[in-house]
Amino acid sequence: MKEFLTVLTLLCFASACRKEPVKNDINQSAVQYSTAAIHATESAYWDSVFTRYGNGWTGGDVAASYKLPDGRSLWLWGDSFLDTVYANRQRPVVGFIHNQLTTTNNSGGKFTTYYGGTKRNPLPYFQASGDDFYWPCFTFMSNNNANTYVFLDRVVTFGNGAFDFKVTGVDIAVLNYPDLSVKKIIPFTRDTVVNWSGDAFESSDGFVYLFGVESTKYNKFVHVARTSKANPLDVVYWNGSAWTTNADSSVRVLGGVSQGFSFFQYKGKQYFLSQENLLGPNIYIWNAASPVGPFTKKRLVYTTPQKVGSFKVWTYNAKAHPELSVGDSLLVGYCTNAQTTNGLYKNADTYRPYFVWATNWQ
Secondary structure, eight states: OOSSOOOSOOBOOOOBSSOOOOSOOTTTOSOEEEOSSOEEEEOHHHHHHTOBOEEEEEEEEEEEEEEOTTSOEEEEEEEEEEEEOOTTSOOOSOOEESOEEEEEOTTSOSOEEEOEEOSSSEEOSSOOSTTOEEEEEEEEEOTTSSEEEEEEEEEEEOSSSTTOEEEEEEEEEEEETTTOOEEEEEEEEESOSEEEEEEEEEOTTSEEEEEEEEEOSSOEEEEEEEEESSOTTOOEEEOSSSEESOGGGOOOOEESOOSSOEEEEETTEEEEEEEOTTTOSEEEEEEESSTTOOEEEEEEEEEOOSEETTEEEEEEEEEEOGGGOBTTBEEEEEEEEESSHHHHHHOGGGSEEEEEEEESOO
């Protein structure tokens, strides 16, 4: 979870509570929201994919997806629950880990959970040294598809409050493909002004563009770097007019964003999607002339509900899922987290992603 830290709580071993029907439920939801130009419809189907009961993942945030070469979608999760959710949607106090992975097929089926340890005593899939831990951020493939790179926030806590944590740097997990076993974890950055964990974009020009976040007291700003799929440590930074090896010369290209967001291409055009900063409920989309901008035509996609059942929630880290989108309808997800510990235990649906279909967004 990128905006705040969850309290220790549990998780269930996930098997879906539904059959494998249509993945396109664009017209099946009863609740719809219209903005000036964009129409957003709750995705009852994709919400059901992440309504888990046991046998794997049962709750988590980040919820970034990536289309692997074999057609599976790889989902990245930060603080997560793994164990059991009861029929009344309450969960016991076991099974909390700081990260894990899942894979699905295009319809959300074949849901497979990757974690360390055992079912009885689970451990994070990515293990950090000392008291630090990892939150996965984004992923891309090596140029020969032999490795999957996962960028990881390295996190340390300094208190018991929801926001008593600090990101001390970014590391890269190198996974073997296709079994996704961890080959090694290598350092990327340490204690920089820009946290290079916003998103990645694999471009047709042969580069991978890395999006970082500079945080101030009241705002967050996007910075851009680029690297190669052959060597993700070979990085140059955008200084406003050219690419340079000097990380300190990196400039802001967009403000008012969240810690996690999406830069993506759809039908030949590029876009940037983000929730507003400071846990705001509004999700916006911009047209992008290039990975470094300019970014234009900012428009509202959706305003997230601030309650799940009777519990107040934070919403954050909105992401686009273009590889799961259908026609001109864009699948957009966002994370929720209960504002109280009681909410996490009493209603498992307070800590999980939710999805909407956006139309007329291009």
